[in-house]
Amino acid sequence: MTASEHQVSVAPLDGAVVADLIVERARVASAAGAVTAELVDVVVRGGRIAALGPGAGAGVAARERIAADGGLITAPFTEPHSHPDKALSRRSIGPLGLPAPLTHRPALMQRQRDLKATFTREEVADRAGAFLRLAAAQGVGTVAGQADIDTVTGLTSFEGVMDAREAHTDLLELRVTAFPQEGLVQDPGAYDLVAAALAAGAHRVGGWPNNERSPEDQLTHLDQVFELAERFGVGIDINVDYFTDPTERLLLPLAERTLAHGMQGLVNANHVGALETYSQGDARQAIEKVAEAGITVTVCPTNLSGSRPYRGVSRAAELLAAGVTLAAGTGNLQDNWEPFGNLDPLDTARLAWHAVPLADEDDRGVETAWRLVTDHAARAAGVPFNALRAGEPADFVVLAATSLTDALRNEPGPRWTVRGGRIVARRLGEIWTAPVPAGVA
Numbered sequence: 501m502t503a504s505e506h507q508v509s510v511a512p513l514d515g516a517v518v519a520d521l522i523v524e525r526a527r528v529a530s531a532a533g534a535v536t537a538e539l540v541d542v543v544v545r546g547g548r549i550a551a552l553g554p555g556a557g558a559g560v561a562a563r564e565r566i567a568a569d570g571g572l573i574t575a576p577f578t579e580p581h582s583h584p585d586k587a588l589s590r591r592s593i594g595p596l597g598l599p600a601p602l603t604h605r606p607a608l609m610q611r612q613r614d615l616k617a618t619f620t621r622e623e624v625a626d627r628a629g630a631f632l633r634l635a636a637a638q639g640v641g642t643v644a645g646q647a648d649i650d651t652v653t654g655l656t657s658f659e660g661v662m663d664a665r666e667a668h669t670d671l672l673e674l675r676v677t678a679f680p681q682e683g684l685v686q687d688p689g690a691y692d693l694v695a696a697a698l699a700a701g702a703h704r705v706g707g708w709p710n711n712e713r714s715p716e717d718q719l720t721h722l723d724q725v726f727e728l729a730e731r732f733g734v735g736i737d738i739n740v741d742y743f744t745d746p747t748e749r750l751l752l753p754l755a756e757r758t759l760a761h762g763m764q765g766l767v768n769a770n771h772v773g774a775l776e777t778y779s780q781g782d783a784r785q786a787i788e789k790v791a792e793a794g795i796t797v798t799v800c801p802t803n804l805s806g807s808r809p810y811r812g813v814s815r816a817a818e819l820l821a822a823g824v825t826l827a828a829g830t831g832n833l834q835d836n837w838e839p840f841g842n843l844d845p846l847d848t849a850r851l852a853w854h855a856v857p858l859a860d861e862d863d864r865g866v867e868t869a870w871r872l873v874t875d876h877a878a879r880a881a882g883v884p885f886n887a888l889r890a891g892e893p894a895d896f897v898v899l900a901a902t903s904l905t906d907a908l909r910n911e912p913g914p915r916w917t918v919r920g921g922r923i924v925a926r927r928l929g930e931i932w933t934a935p936v937p938a939g940v941a
């Protein structure tokens with residue numbers, strides 16, 4: 501998309517008409533990272549963009565106004581991989597609240613099971629609700645979130661997440677993945693629970709085949725995920741080759757099954773850290789098949805060193821070069837797996853810029869980083885990406901930053917989230933210091 505596509509010229513609205521909201525003097529940032537040079541007004545009426553163009557709001561009365569002052573306006577961000585059922589649960593781990601990260605994988609898994617066993621539907625809904633409100637304040641319009649479903653938590657985590665979803669539909673859209681974290685073969689009973697969640701409205705089926713005990717069981721798990729996807733007519737949002745472990749080799753079987761089941765464009769693979777440990781030849785073969793199968797890959801830049809166990813960021817640059825739609829997500833947030841996180845797509849994009857890496861001579865990498873949390877992320881979450889133009893729903897974000905690079909610098913400044921023509925969240929921020937030398941007025 502080119503910048504000029506956004507320069508829609510429209511006849512000014514009749515001065516007698518009252519708009520619901522006008523965003524004044526903004527630069528439109530497209531999904532592809534093109535930014536208009538011209539400053540435009542965005543006039544909102546009846547939940548839709550009534551007009552968008554230079555001076556479009558001149559003389560129009562409005563109930564509310566946002567003075568963008570040259571800041572960017574963009575379609576809402578998408579969070580393509582997250583765990584709202586576990587989010588913000590870290591404070592309840594251990595007597596001191598914040599244990600050191602666990603490098604021992606069985607202990608990590610056991611601690612998760614212990615924690616999950618204490619979850620109640622109400623408590624999950626509270627945490628997931630806080631998670632969704634934070635996401636909305638960061639400018640996220642769609643969240644793809646996995647809810648654990650297994651014989652430890654049963655449908656409790658799923659139901660809590662669905663309750664939170666229902667309570668926050670005015671703020672954003674949550675697409676829930678039914679995720680059998682404890683396995684399908686090694687956790688008999690999980691298959692039927694996942695099927696029950698899909699019957700109750702889960703949007704996609706998830707999986708973690710590498711977590712099964714034998715290579716045969718791993719393939720059975722993979723087959724059962726496809727079986728459930730076909731039975732319920734849903735897409736797949738699967739965690740595959742998760743750790744940088746040279747025994748994890750399921751990306752190619754995933755791509756082969758995607759093609760065999762005719763599910764091109766309906767499968768998202770998360771993490772894929774083990775791809776870092778493939779031989780060059782195996783990696784090339786798997787990546788080509790992933791591209792052919794139209795599988796989106798979502799990496800989590802927080803899986804870099806510093807997070808233990810190391811999970812890596814896959815071969816993100818090679819995937820992009822092969823034409824794979826690469827997205828970047830938060831993954832875990834202040835829970836058993838990850839102590840930090842703020843759900844800010846701009847932080848995720850900036851981290852990805854360093855991690856992939858996307859640095860280049862002419863800063864085109866900044867545009868790629870932007871796409872990892874905009875249109876690429878929407879595709880990974882299985883939702884359409886709506887560009888900003890007259891007639892479209894008035895869902896957008898306004899940032900104080902005037903360029904993509906400044907946006908990724910993420911300096912403090914106001915940020916507004918608009919959904920259905922209404923301001924649903926706002927961040928305020930500024931830095932102040934005394935004049936230098938201090939004390940001189």
Ligand SMILES: [Zn+2]
Binds near residue numbers: 581832
């Ligand atoms: Zn994850």
